[in-house]
Amino acid sequence: MPHVVTQSCCSDASCVVACPVNCIHPAPGEPGFAEAEMLYVDAASCVDCGACATACPADAIVPHTTLTEAQQPFLALNAEYFQVFPHRDRTPLALVHEQRRLKRKGPFRVAVVGAGPAGLYAADELLKHPEITVDVFDRLPTPYGLVRAGVAPDHQHTKQIERLFSQIESQPGFRYFLGVEVGKHVSHAELTARYHAVVYTVGAASDKALGIPGDDLPGSLSATDFVGWYNGHPDKQTLDVRLDAASNPSGRVVIVGNGNVALDCARVLAEDPDVLARTDVADGPYAALCDSNVREVVVLGRRGPAEAAFTVPELVGLAGHDGLNVVVDTGDLPPEVAFAGDDVKGRLLGELRDRPVDPAKRTIVLRFLASPTAVVAGEDGRVAAVDVGRNRLQLDEGGVPRAVPTGETERLDTGLLLRAVGYKGVPVADLPYDAATGTVPNDRGRVLPGVYVAGWVKRGPTGFIGTNKSDAEETVDRLLDDLDTGAIPEPVGDAQTVAAVIRGRQPALVDLAGWQAIDAEERRRGAAAGRPRAKIVDVDEMHRVAATARGPRYARLRRGRS
Numbered sequence: 281m282p283h284v285v286t287q288s289c290c291s292d293a294s295c296v297v298a299c300p301v302n303c304i305h306p307a308p309g310e311p312g313f314a315e316a317e318m319l320y321v322d323a324a325s326c327v328d329c330g331a332c333a334t335a336c337p338a339d340a341i342v343p344h345t346t347l348t349e350a351q352q353p354f355l356a357l358n359a360e361y362f363q364v365f366p367h368r369d370r371t372p373l374a375l376v377h378e379q380r381r382l383k384r385k386g387p388f389r390v391a392v393v394g395a396g397p398a399g400l401y402a403a404d405e406l407l408k409h410p411e412i413t414v415d416v417f418d419r420l421p422t423p424y425g426l427v428r429a430g431v432a433p434d435h436q437h438t439k440q441i442e443r444l445f446s447q448i449e450s451q452p453g454f455r456y457f458l459g460v461e462v463g464k465h466v467s468h469a470e471l472t473a474r475y476h477a478v479v480y481t482v483g484a485a486s487d488k489a490l491g492i493p494g495d496d497l498p499g500s501l502s503a504t505d506f507v508g509w510y511n512g513h514p515d516k517q518t519l520d521v522r523l524d525a526a527s528n529p530s531g532r533v534v535i536v537g538n539g540n541v542a543l544d545c546a547r548v549l550a551e552d553p554d555v556l557a558r559t560d561v562a563d564g565p566y567a568a569l570c571d572s573n574v575r576e577v578v579v580l581g582r583r584g585p586a587e588a589a590f591t592v593p594e595l596v597g598l599a600g601h602d603g604l605n606v607v608v609d610t611g612d613l614p615p616e617v618a619f620a621g622d623d624v625k626g627r628l629l630g631e632l633r634d635r636p637v638d639p640a641k642r643t644i645v646l647r648f649l650a651s652p653t654a655v656v657a658g659e660d661g662r663v664a665a666v667d668v669g670r671n672r673l674q675l676d677e678g679g680v681p682r683a684v685p686t687g688e689t690e691r692l693d694t695g696l697l698l699r700a701v702g703y704k705g706v707p708v709a710d711l712p713y714d715a716a717t718g719t720v721p722n723d724r725g726r727v728l729p730g731v732y733v734a735g736w737v738k739r740g741p742t743g744f745i746g747t748n749k750s751d752a753e754e755t756v757d758r759l760l761d762d763l764d765t766g767a768i769p770e771p772v773g774d775a776q777t778v779a780a781v782i783r784g785r786q787p788a789l790v791d792l793a794g795w796q797a798i799d800a801e802e803r804r805r806g807a808a809a810g811r812p813r814a815k816i817v818d819v820d821e822m823h824r825v826a827a828t829a830r831g832p833r834y835a836r837l838r839r840g841r842s
């Protein structure tokens with residue numbers, strides 16, 4: 281079996297286009313692509329050319345000879361997929377569509393608000409048109425959204441997508457306005473007046489609440505904040521995370537929700553500090569993780585193993601982690617019921633259930649059919665325990681298994697409760713907002729002619745990095761339609777007046793050279809410690825480093841002012 285997709289797949293499908301024998305599926309446009317947790321290579325057809333590995337921005341596809349022991353299950357996963365979906369037609373896919381060309385002459389200016397994956401994929405798609413220039417704004421002085429501040433530090437291969445992003449940002453016609461918050465430094469009306477189109481790709485900055493008593497106690501945190509904390513998000517560095525023995529004598533953390541974010545948090549909490557030391561985890565959180573008393577992380581899934589929201593590749597990664605125990609607890613559900621059916625997730629969980637536990641290692645407990653019912657305060661007013669109720673499954677009218685409380689509860693001592701029950705979008709100033717979904721209502725990305733959305737603010741907080749590529753393409757298609765039909769009025773001013781207005785409001789804005797200076801400095805500091813980068817987490821320091829890109833005199837001036 282020559283090449284294999286491994287767990288770090290981000291589903292952007294660059295490999296599919298590169299493959300000369302069309303043996304990577306599901307491909308864009310095929311059933312299942314949009315929902316695919318990973319893509320699969322047909323061993324029988326792969327000619328081992330390596331083109332996919334070169335094309336993959338996340339180093340997710342490798343020759344089978346280089347698979348580690350923990351990655352071996354991917355061989356079977358790839359083979360099993362083709363037993364069910366043979367995809368017999370091996371004609372190379374004509375996925376390189378004829379490039380759409382604008383009917384009107386231009387030039388056209390587009391503002392993209394949010395430099396996460398959706399924003400950068402949208403910019404890339406727009407820059408395929410020489411008539412279009414793109415200004416990308418982000419409220420932080422650093423780009424890449426959740427790739428920098430969400431993807432777990434022990435998933436460095438996934439963060440390699442940054443190489444693709446750095447190619448996108450280096451294209452002619454691309455400009456960064458980093459450290460510029462739309463709604464604060466510049467308004468929606470000012471952008472729409474100066475650009476032909478504004479594309480919002482602001483993600484989903486908040487989180488869902490649990491709505492149980494005690495959820496707001498100190499020591500009860502959202503995974504959204506916790507993830508930002510360990511990843512060095514400047515807004516999250518003062519988060520009150522206490523992992524030491526005095527604050528958490530139980531040695532236990534409870535995480536609610538069993539999606540991939542819950543698994544990320546559990547792994548980071550249970551990880552050997554020596555492993556974390558070789559990542560880009562932020563320095564303050566790293567010190568707290570080194571001083572951690574945590575021995576057990578309990579992940580509560582309200583439904584059963586078959587309904588778990590985490591993906592198979594992530595479970596394979598966890599199962600192959602030899603530095604920790606993974607315990608599967610299905611409560612009263614007998615194994616023949618809990619792991620019934622032939623789905624891969626159930627099979628893997630069933631295998632994990634039978635593994636012996638090494639008391640010398642930290643343990644992640646995947647506990648199913650369990651929901652928190654109340655958070656209990658200790659004498660100091662902080663979280664001391666969580667009451668956990670048992671559930672059973674009951675099919676709703678649509679045949680979907682739902683969790684129903686049995687009435688049995690149990691108290692779990694813990695000093696830290698994390699709710700990883702999903703992210704949630706926040707309203708965007710001057711745009712309509714659907715509070716139920718946390719998104720901006722849109723028609724395939726169009727809010728109205730001239731205003732568009734892509735990524736999590738468009739479709740809600742689900743999907744992988746690469747999912748935002750096809751999502752952004754759909755949005756840009758609507759934008760090009762509106763340019764073609766003349767539905768968008770001509771803006772005032774030119775590109776220079778735009779920059780002047782924004783610089784007047786935010787003189788410390790960071791451009792591409794400034795970001796490259798921050799990036800280089802972080803890598804330099806990291807290299808000295810054998811790490812990919814040592815993140816700068818203070819915004820003022822980021823601005824000081826960015827200013828060095830404008831020459832020593834500018835840097836001296838800025839130092840004098842601060």
Ligand SMILES: Cc1cc2nc3c(=O)[nH]c(=O)nc-3n(C[C@H](O)[C@H](O)[C@H](O)COP(=O)(O)OP(=O)(O)OC[C@H]3O[C@@H](n4cnc5c(N)ncnc54)[C@H](O)[C@@H]3O)c2cc1C
Nearest residue numbers: 394396397398418419425426430462482483735736744745
């Ligand atoms: C914890 C976590 C881990 C993940 N790990 C993986 C993984 O390993 N692999 C994978 O494939 N996918 C992963 N994902 C999913 C992936 O990160 C998302 O699909 C993707 O980041 C969503 O892209 P986005 O551009 O819509 O939003 P974001 O990445 O959130 O980017 C939004 C950007 O908008 C900026 N912004 C917000 N408001 C404003 C404003 N008013 N003005 C200017 N800028 C603004 C923000 O600063 C941010 O940079 C993970 C998600 C999470 C939450």
Ligand SMILES: NC(=O)c1ccc[n+]([C@@H]2O[C@H](COP(=O)([O-])OP(=O)(O)OC[C@H]3O[C@@H](n4cnc5c(N)ncnc54)[C@H](OP(=O)(O)O)[C@@H]3O)[C@@H](O)[C@H]2O)c1
Nearest residue numbers: 537538539540541542582583589700701702703741742743
């Ligand atoms: N490595 C990766 O590829 C990676 C890493 C991180 C994130 N991501 C992606 O980013 C997206 C967001 O991930 P996520 O983990 O935040 O969301 P998610 O996948 O939607 O998972 C949310 C979890 O919370 C549970 N939940 C919701 N409300 C609850 C409540 N009131 N009580 C108890 N449990 C509740 C859900 O259970 P129900 O199913 O019962 O509703 C589900 O298990 C996902 O698409 C994910 O795949 C990918």
Ligand code: SF4
Nearest residue numbers: 289290292293295336
């Ligand atoms: S990350 Fe993208 S290019 Fe790499 S294997 Fe997955 S779909 Fe293919």
Ligand code: SF4
Nearest residue numbers: 299326327329330332
């Ligand atoms: S190695 Fe070549 S033939 Fe095999 S999957 Fe990759 S691109 Fe296709």
